[in-house]
Amino acid sequence: MVAIRLDEIDRKILAELQADGRMTNVELAKRVGISAPPCLRRVRTLEESGLIRGYHADVNSRELGFEVQVFAMVGLESQAESELNAFEERCREWPLVRECHMLNGEVDFILKCVAPDLSSFQQFLTGELLTTPNVASVKTSLVIRGAKDEPGVPFDVLEERMSRTA
Amino acid sequence: MVAIRLDEIDRKILAELQADGRMTNVELAKRVGISAPPCLRRVRTLEESGLIRGYHADVNSRELGFEVQVFAMVGLESQAESELNAFEERCREWPLVRECHMLNGEVDFILKCVAPDLSSFQQFLTGELLTTPNVASVKTSLVIRGAKDEPGVPFDVLEERMSRTA
DNA sequence: AACCGATGCGCAATTATCTTTCGCATCAGC
DNA sequence: GCTGATGCGAAAGATAATTGCGCATCGGTT
Structure with a gap:
């Protein structure tokens, strides 16, 4: 598990796949603003680095x-x-x-x-x-009732931090 | 959200997609023992019924x-x-x-x-x-350290219950 | 027992997507 | 200004998704 330098496109990819893990690669590429092949390469890299641990259906x-x-x-x-x-x-x-x-x-x-x-x-x-x-x-x-159950992390918080650091 | 009658194939589909939400439909079909078209139809039905709420990448x-x-x-x-x-x-x-x-x-x-x-x-x-x-x-x-963090539900417990009921 | 509608399967064909390969541009370091 | 590393996009072949259709099965009915 090597430390990976993430650029903004990588963070967008993570955010999109966290929100919809079954998105097709072409749709993902469109959303993050690059073409499909490099997008797929980035996803594979993120998976291999362990930053993406897996994909799961959210079952009720x-x-x-x-x-x-x-x-x-x-x-x-x-x-x-x-x-x-x-x-x-x-x-x-x-x-x-x-x-x-x-x-x-x-x-x-x-x-x-x-x-x-x-x-x-x-x-x-x-x-x-x-x-x-x-x-x-x-x-x-x-648990009497569930009020919020968001998987993963808040990427908007991350972006905010990045922009302050940069 | 209509109550859906699930058979064993549906439960297998849910279990497989919970374990790997990006599995291709043909692979899923192979694993649950039916051909691709009916498998995809079942997945769509499960999604529309709300039993599958969505798919998410598990980000580290x-x-x-x-x-x-x-x-x-x-x-x-x-x-x-x-x-x-x-x-x-x-x-x-x-x-x-x-x-x-x-x-x-x-x-x-x-x-x-x-x-x-x-x-x-x-x-x-x-x-x-x-x-x-x-x-x-x-x-x-x-949290000092995480010892277990499994998403979703234990399908083996469900299968056990179903076999007892049946 | 034969009919019959509903349900759900598989096959085949079409369309969309994935994945690889390749050449080109950009940029940092020398 | 050269050079290697990195990452992009276009094109093409492989794979997967999706649709249409005919057939089998299963209950419920006559």
Whole structure:
């Protein structure tokens, strides 16, 4: 993963593909103001550099049958590095856990979970999470409703910064 | 948004496009075991039904210059519906706030934020979030490191459920 | 049991897009 | 003012998307 120098065209490409990852290359090229071949080369470079990690369809989880979304705050008994790694590895194995972030402050981890219904989440909570060794405390909060869920990063903030730096 | 009956092929399509949203239709068709034309028709139907909300490139935010990721727990003075809506609307306008979920329990909202660096987050926190009317308390937690960040939903859990129902 | 409309498949042909190759322009460093 | 590196655009062949159409299957009906 080499550090890449991005020009404005690259940033536009990223912004466009973040907004619509299935855009055709010719459409993308048109929007960023270059022809298709160099545009494709830039996209490939961005992919290979790791700046673009992948492309994902944004699936409506509720419609699909995942009615429940929960944030879980987890505290561990021991914060030794090996214990932290062990817990993270567990999280990677649990399909209902979609995100796991280590935090500063009183809580060690925050988990974003989904589940088909409350009872299957409770089952996961009591049967899996709470019985995991080294887990000291778990506080869960149900998502009542979602107000905003934007994927990725705000490119307008980035552009603003770039123009100030330049 | 009509309720759609999904068969196994549809679920496979969703799973594949969630994993790789830029897959060509012919490749997708091959993987789910039908020919290209009906596969494309199914994808269009899934898009129109709202089950597929869109496609997004997964951009490496840290590489791009967003070094800081923060979870903010927000409590409001008043939880009247109009006040809740007003706060949600504010969140939608803040580019640094990527997600905003209303929670049950002591905290009213959880916000997932990104920022280029700590100082620009502090600036947002003190200059915007904390000065917003009706905001009673904000507790922030910096993400030390990310352990898991899977987009979308676990289709294997879904398949399991379906087979039990059938 | 035979009919029949609805649904959904695959094949084939057309159109659009992707991808490679090549030559040319620009620019930094010497 | 030379020279190598970089990146552009045009053209062409390969691949994929998209449309039209005929056929099979499946329920519901007579």
